[in-house]
Amino acid sequence: MIREIPRVGVYVCHCGANIAAKVDVEEVARFASKLDFVESARDYKFMCSDPGQQLVVDDIREKGLNRIVVASCSPRMHEKTFRKACQKAGLNPYYFQMACIREHDAWVTEDPGEATDKAKELVQGAVSRVLHHESLVPRTVDINPNVLVIGGGIAGMQAALTIADAGKTVYLVEREPCIGGNMAKFDKTFPTLDCAACILTPKMVAVGQHENIELLTYSEVVDVEGFVGNFKATVRKKPRYVDMDKCTGCGVCNEKCPAKAISEFDQGLSKRKAIYSPFPQAVPNTPVIDRDMCIYFKKGKCRACEKFCEADAIDFDQQEEKITLDVGAIIVATGFKPFDPSVAERYGYGKYPEVYTSLEFERVNNATGPTEGQIRLKDGRVPETMAIIHCVGSRDKNHNAYCSRVCCMYSMKYAHLIREKTGANVYEFYIDIRSPGKGYEEFYNRVQSEGVQFIRGNVAGVTDKAIGEDEKGKLIVLAEDSLSGRFLRVPVDAVVLSVGLEAAEGAEAVARMVGISQDQDGWFNELHPKLAPQATPSDGIFLAGCCQGPKDIPDTVSTANGAAAEALSLIMREKVEVEAAVSSIDAERCMGCRQCETICMFDAIEYDSALNVCVVNEAICKGCGLCASTCPNKAIGVRHFGNEQILSEMEGVML
Amino acid sequence: METCSPFIEVNEAIREMGGEDLNNCMQCGLCTGSCPWRLVDGDFSVRQMIRLAQLGLEGYESDDVLYGCTTCGVCVQRCPREVAIIDIMRSVRSMIMETGAIPKPLQAVVGSIHSNRNPWGEDAEKRVAWQKELEVPVFDGTQEYFLFVCCTSAYDRRSQQIARSMVKILRAVGVSFGIIGNEESCCGESVRKIGAEEAFQTLAAKNLGLWGEKGVQKIITTSPHCFYTIREEYPGEDSPVQVQHYTQVLASLLAEGRIALEEPIEAMVTYHDPCYLGRHSGVYDPPRSLLTSIPGVEFVEMDRNRENSLCCGGGGGRVWMETKAEQRFSDLRIQEALDAGARILATACPYCITMLEDSRKTTGAEDKIEVLDVSEIVVRAMGL
């Protein structure tokens, strides 16, 4: 329905030579000027430039134009620019339509004549569509000022602290019994070699004590509903069987517990009790009872922990709890898991006891780890020669095609530590050394000057089949040194596999829950890899740290702060504009069949039983249009993407 | 493909013998790419040699590889890791020296150093024979300068002209100088590069002893090799002697107005920077200021000049080794001088003179170009 006589202005952009070299822009403008309701049509060098936009503004004011068509680049590029220009001239921004004659025409069509014809039709489609545009006003809704952070590693902790320091409430949810994530397992950090615990512990304590952070450990987010500014998250709190308010963290329970289990934190290299804290400096320091290993839970008696607990904190009756949190923004910081090298048999992991993964080796190096920080072979000897193998599971299309970014640097850190602690000869087998970062290349040079040998070759195998005397009792690493063109057999006492990083366990479920996507490797997709690296296509959901791809600690902390800043920038706006192009139901035509309610992917449609009609909750509607194309009575319209608008554009391009 | 195991003890030995930077090499290959051997058909690859040395794999020690290096220093100047590549070369050669497996011609050189105190197999007692009729003052501690004549300039017929020219100039200008005589010994630069570290240290000690005894305070050298090694490699933090290459001394005299270059030389002249004067010591301007001050001289630069000068091929012991005709850098240098339009190719180093003169003859350029030492040209221009 056309309410007023349309007066359309058409602007054909040259985009320098980008369009004009292929499309006869003057001809297209001439053609447009003859179309119905077109008041003025002109071509211009750069429509997106200030004078180009001014042209539109002036014409609206002077010629009384009430519909604008710009034929230039993709609307994904400059739709906002021209909408703003319309608005500046007092015209509702939705009275604007773009014809994409650059990306969809000038750049992809060989023949200038055909490109010009195509441009004409695209312009005709846009003119025909814009006649049916309606004035729309974006609506605003209040934003809940609380933020949810999923994942309590260094990324989640940093994001939570930054937001909490700004005076906003943060819920930090961690599925493990304590925060700290992978970084808490590390020993030293490259290239400065400061100890991970020394820099992480104060942060963990700060998180634990911050008045604006509500820490939910041993908990998982199981459901997220709502939309930007108004999310509702359901969190499942697993029972610790220890009352957090009563527990003093004295550790007596741990001492007295008779049941032993493999320590996950020490990568299986040591034992822990059934009631345990993963590591001594854990935050919170309240232990948890591992139900599967606890003798009381298995056999019905023991309760040694309970007997000795002076604080009376043991509570075998604790139940799982579900709580709901209202938040305005969500930061996903679910981190990574290390690649499992047992799937690549040639490295002998799992077969030879002296083949370690990097995370295992972190624990070996750590003073609180299984060897109290001493590098020793399983038989207690000090190794004389060690090999470190780079790119295990990385840069390999059989496993992960991508570079895991941190392995070169941590490998060289190990080389340094091995040289320092044992004086052993160290061989690094690498494909390329990647050391981009402050002080990283310098560290590489330093490690070389410390006598570490770098063999440029992807390791073909690790074997214990000795040929000569020197190889007896050793593991032999086989690789070509591609720099000398020689095939090397290097006998060593132990091997460290520098395994790559993979998306964390459960990343897929998180993605589905918060409505974001994963790339082919499982990492979460950002809105734009360069210019919007912390945002996601889902408004109000932000990414921090390794969940979007491998990162070192400095980059993780930066992205965490970036995500925190974006979340803060959102919640401090207090109100958010929601999409104007949403669905609406014509109550007169709706027959209450409720099909739309069933199929809506966002639960944005409710049924009003009193009136027997369905109603769209515009705050929730994302404007996909599924309901409109499904409604059997065509009672649903999508604003700006209505049937009339789409069909008139279609007719236009086909004339 | 050969299967082998790294022999890390070799790596350690090289580092102990002076090649401390061995492991700093990241194998980028800029050295190999910048090496003058790339201009000729040669297999010598610096990177490859260092790689084999790093892992102690066989192959780095062969004559063609290890002794191909002329120590010209282009690679060192460019190395992004500032690896002292020549020190590595030297220390690996030292290691081979200990096994006695050095190339035959170099064995003779080292032998001669031991028996004659010069590398040329010449009689130590005939060191001053170059003076012939010239009256050369004997240094007794009263003169300002000790003129240290390079072994090559002392014994090689062509090169003797450099020593003789210097005497003529210094006398004409009235500079107070002298030479010590047959007691003098080789500076030891070349034998050190060959790997005879002990012989070098002995020579250095002997020379410093002699100079101290004679009261030497200022030295003028005829060769950039002597100049460099006395200045940079002789032991002792603060050397008691001050050493200058003769071009520096002459350029100062010129600037002071004590040298008058009045005899015109009507010719296009170009200048070849000796590696040890230019790249190694940073002396580029003094020889040029002398040449350009001569009336009639039209000075042109060759494409490769100053820091990018092309090695003559005579350093690092190569002057004593046989180089195949198609592998001679000096042949290329003669051609470059001709391409620049020069009729006189000037230089300021006895090795360069030897190599370039040789190429001038063997490439049939005798009628097209003259190879002269700067000192010889100054003699002409002073009308001596």
Next chain:
Amino acid sequence: MSGKRKKIVAFLCNWCTYTAADLAGTSRLKYEPDIRILRVMCSSRVDPVFILKALMDGADGVLVGGCELGDCHYQRGNYYARRKVAVAKKIAADMGLDPERIRLSWISASDGPRFAEVVNEFTREIEEKGDTPVKHEAYV
């Protein structure tokens, strides 16, 4: 390519296939010019009626483009699109129109080359089929 150009209407979802079309342009990939791209926010917006109307109005072919299954910006819109296109094909066939003049393709935002490939493939197929019979005088 010989003869007159065909009329091919494409309904592309904003998040993936439309973006892929932009990328094909930015990458300067050349493809057949018969296609006319219309933007919809989600492939599930494409009403079977749109497709049938296009054919009835004389389009030689209709292309619907959406995100790869599992990658829908609106979670599962493309699954619905798949059903809707299937319905349109069925009706077209019942109407005596060639259902192969309708094509549904999943092209991710980063796959410009795939977009150009699909356009060329589909254009070639339509070329082979010739002009739509709807354009026959009797129907006009």
